[in-house]
Amino acid sequence: MENHSAHSEHRDDEGSRLGMWVFLFTEMILFFGLFLVYAVFRAKHADDFHIAAQQFNVIIGAINTIILLISSATVAMSITAIQLNDRVKAIRLLWITIGLALIFLVNKYFEWGGKIDHMLYPGSDLVTSLKQGQILFFGLYYFMTGLHALHIVIGVTLLAYIASQVKKGKVNANDHVLLENGGLYWHLVDLIWIFLFPLLYLIT
Amino acid sequence: MQNTNYLYPKGLKGWLTSTDHKRIGVMYLIAIMVFFLVGGILGGIMKLELAQPGQQVMDAQTYNGLFTVHGIIMIFLVVIPGLSAVFGNFFLPIMIGAKDVVFPRLNLLSFYIYIVGACIAVLSQFAGSGPPDTGWTFYAPYSLESDTNVVMAVFAAFVLGFSSILTGLNFIVTIHRLRAPGMGWFKMPLFPWSLYATAWIQVLATPIIGITLLMIAAERFLNIGFFDPTLGGDPILFQHLFWIYSHPAVYIMILPAMGVITEIIPTFCQRKVFGYQAIVISSLAIAGVGYLVWGHHMFTSGMSDLSRWVFSLLTFIVAIPSAIKVFNWIATMYKGSIELRTPFLYTLSFIFQFMIGGITGLILGSLATDVHVHDTYFVVAHFHYIVFGGMGFAFFAAIHYWYPKMFGRMYNERRANWAWGVVFSGFTLLYFPMFILGLQGMPRRYFDYLPEYTFGHVLSSIGAAVLLTGLFMMVHTLLAGRNGKVAPANPWGGKTLEWTISSPPPLENFVEVPTITEGPYEYK
Amino acid sequence: MESKHKHITPYRHYAVVLVVLLFLTAVTVIAAFANIGAWGIGLALLIASVKVFLVLYYFMHLKVENSIFAIFTGLVFLMMAITVVITFFDYLYR
Known part of the structure; x- marks a missing residue:
């Protein structure tokens, strides 16, 4: 049903969440847009994509997937905690989420670092000497995981801010739409990784 | 009484930090009019170069930069935000009976993002290695190779996209959550409906251009190869991505224009709008199908035959809801008591020009004819008929329609009608010859031409001078309107909610929140 | 009107969904090592889609939200799917 309550000074949580969803x-x-580019080039250079993907360690990718899935669950649980008016637990769950996100970034850092040590980065002499599909795969890998990592950094900042608001009591059992929206953002980061993982690591 | 409207208290700081949707709308209006005049003057300089064959006032490279900046300013700074940012901000909350948009601070943020993007766009013309010369379309691989300041212009478009997304988001949630009690979806006026359809395109299409522009920047800095055939990339993929956004962007421009026209016609005919639901559904259909027709910009690019006819078919399908709207407008006028006031003159010329633009669009949407006129002046004429003759004239119609409401004064109607006459004649003289030049084979984006095209170009350049004169007359009339007669609350006898409140509107629009019991256009 | 949102999801529900998600991750990794050929990518994407659905439906509360949220989400995914199909009209038949 339509809800016209927002005309009063009443807060409109559903409106806020709708805005976040949009x-x-x-x-x-x-x-x-990036997945579309990936699909086009994969259709064109399927074999090269397979060969290039062999450079990647499935285990590291899987660990990062597990980390993000757990962090997604903890941020969802922190909403339950705040609804049950358990602020300490909510904050603790948020910090666990942030910690997991940082572990993810550290893993990513070593993965990128390892690749770059092996001269596998866009524009390097080694990469430009590869076959075309492999060049594109490495380009996509850096671009997609790089943009995803940027979103992780934004998400961590957002969740840390929200944790501080919970601590101050500004986010509480009655008014926690900020935490819900922060959680939604974090789930989105997870959603994207759920697709990135098989497409980048599991196509060997 | 006088001092309770939104224009008070005066003071620059109060304006620049205001989250009031009306003030934000007026700030957009000023910014957009300034950019429009700048873009128009740049266009005028191009017509000066083209007034005679041979080099007149600039060399070829300067001309390349000029048509690029003309395109970037007009597309990204004027017509895409245009109606929704100015009149959407000002009138959407009023027309649905709300005090403001749902996220007022986000609204102000989106205005400042627009200003920042605009500054970067202007700066890209002066900073770095010369003005970009790729055209506003940034086609790869040239945009990857050009020595000019492409990245900065691309970044400006990226930032402006953010502003557009945030405005769209705000409008969607506002329409969902803040309609007045009793205003069901099908009791909402049609301008808000068109803004709703537009907002969804803004939200769903703009990110694609965002990622595409990021890829262009990455290509230039990191040499990744997405669009570079020597590294396995595909330049046509750039065209796909670019038009997945930029074709729907045309509907971002034209849908609110149709919405404005649909508001004006019932008022000046004193007649209930014909086929309310058909108009709503065709707005949504245009938004939906319009998302899927991007490939008709690429018929000669070398994409597959199958996709060419699919895109051609979809293009013809999207013509249907557009035509439905035209029929509805005409049917609304039929047997109405028509009053030929200034806004209605602009409205009539909108319909006339939009039909020419639309039907020539079908010529371009057919595969065989498109091959002949692709990248000629025919295309230039077609999209100026849609974007300027359509969206631009709807913008002028809107400003003349809502001016008394926004500023509480009347402009001099006789002078405004004269300005309309000059603008309309200038427009026709400027753009109509381009159709013929295009059919004769005059290619677009050239700073010179063969002598046989001289006559058409001369006519067109004269038209440009007339049009610019008309525009300055119009702006002058509007500015002089500051000291005009005090406007009543409902000067035109309109029925939608904005006419029920005083002119200019009070700070929170409604003293008492209205309760809606009937449809928006219940003329007797 | 707050009543709709007083819905509190027990911790246990999230834990169960998480276990299912981790299980699906294990399946997809094992399937990748088993090397089942051309079907591999299809299976991996199918599993990813199921995981995405679970995250959307339970973690992101589409289950308890106003149904308009789920409708919009569905339409957005539909639009993306159509866009892919139309783009491939070009790439598969060029």
Whole structure:
């Protein structure tokens, strides 16, 4: 049913969440553009993509997937905690989420570092000497994981801010739409990784 | 009484930090009019170069930079934000009976992002290695190779996209959550409906251009190869991505224009709008199908035959809802008591020009004819008929329609009608010859031409001078309107909610929140 | 009107969904090592889609939200799918 309550000074949580969802759609479509590029080039250079993907360690990718899935669950649980008026637990769950995100970034850092040590980065002499499909795969790998990592950094900042608001009591059992929206953003980061993982690591 | 409207208290700081949707709308209006005149003057300089064959006032490279900046300013700074940012901001909340948009601070943020993007766009013309010369389309691989300041212009478009997304987001949620009690979806006026359809395109299409522009920047800095055939990339993929956004962007421009026209016609005919639901559905259909027709910009690019006819078919399908709207407008006028006031003159010329633009669009949407006229002046004429003759004239119609409401004064109607006459004649003289030049084979984006095209170009350049004169007359009339007669609350006898409140509107629009019991256009 | 949102999801539900997600991750990794050929990518994407659905439906609360949220999400995914199909009209038949 339609809800016209917002005319009073009443807060409109559902409106806030709808706004967040619409924003998430834009994020989905931003990455969708990249997935479309991936699909086109994979269709064109399927074999090269297979060969290039062998450079990647499935285990590291899987660990990062597990990390993000757990962090997604913890941020969802922190909403339950705040609804049950358990602020300490909510904050603790948020910090666990942030910690997991940082572990993800450290893994990513070593993965990128390892690749770059092996001269596998866009524009390097080694990469430009590869076959075309492999050049594109490495380009896509850096671009997609780089943009995703940027979103992780934004998400961590957002969640840290929200944790501080929970601590101050500004986000509480009655008014926690900020935490819900922060959680939604974090789930989105997870969603994108769920697709990135098989497409970048599991196509050998 | 006088001092309770939104224009008070005066003071620059109060304006620049205001989250009031009306003030933000007026700030957009000023910014957009300034950019429009700048873009128009740049266009005028191009017509000066083209007034005679041979080099007149500039060399070829300067001309390349000029048509690029003309395109970037007009597309990204004027017509895409245009109606929704100015009149959408000002009138959407009023027309649905709300005090403001749902996220007022986000609204102000989106205005400042627009200003920042605009500054970067202007700066890209002066900073770095010369003005970009790729055209506003930034086609790869040239945009990857050009020595000019492409990255900065691309970044400006990226930032402006953010502003557009945030405005769209705000409008969607506003329409969902803040309609007045009793205003069901099908009791909402049609301008808000068109803004709703537009907002969804803004939200769903703009990210694609964002990621595409990021890829262009990455290509230039990191040499990744997405669009570079020597590294396995595909330049046509750039065209796909670019038009997945930029074709829907045309509907971002034209849908609110149709919405404005649909508001004006019932008022000046004193007649209930014909086929309300058909207009709503065709707005949504245009938004939906319009998302899927991008490939008709690429018929000669070398994409597959199958996709060419699919895109051609979809293009013809999207013509249907557009035509439905035209029929509805005409049917609304039928047997109405028509009053030929200034806004209605602009409205009539909108319909006339939009039909020419639309039907020539079908010529371009057919595969065989498109091959002949692709990248000629025919295309230039077609999209100026849609974007300027359509969206631009709807913008002028809107400003003349809502001026008394926005500023509480009347402009001099006789002078405004004269300005309309000059603008309309200048427009026709400027752009109509381009159709013929295009059919004769005059290619677009050239700073020179063969002598046989001289006559058409001369006519067109004279038209440009007339048009610019008319525009300055119009702006002058509007500015002089500051000291005009005090406007009543409902000067035209309109029925939608904005006419029920005083002119200019009070700070929070409604003293008492209205309750809606009937449709928006219940003329007797 | 707050009543709709007083819905509190127990911790246990999230834990169960998480276990399912981790299980699906294990399946997809094992399937990749098993090397089942051309179907591999299809299976991996199918599993990814199921995981995405679970995250959307449970973690992101589409289950308890106003149904308009789920409708919009569905339409956005549909639009992306159509866009892919139309783009491939070019790439598969060039």
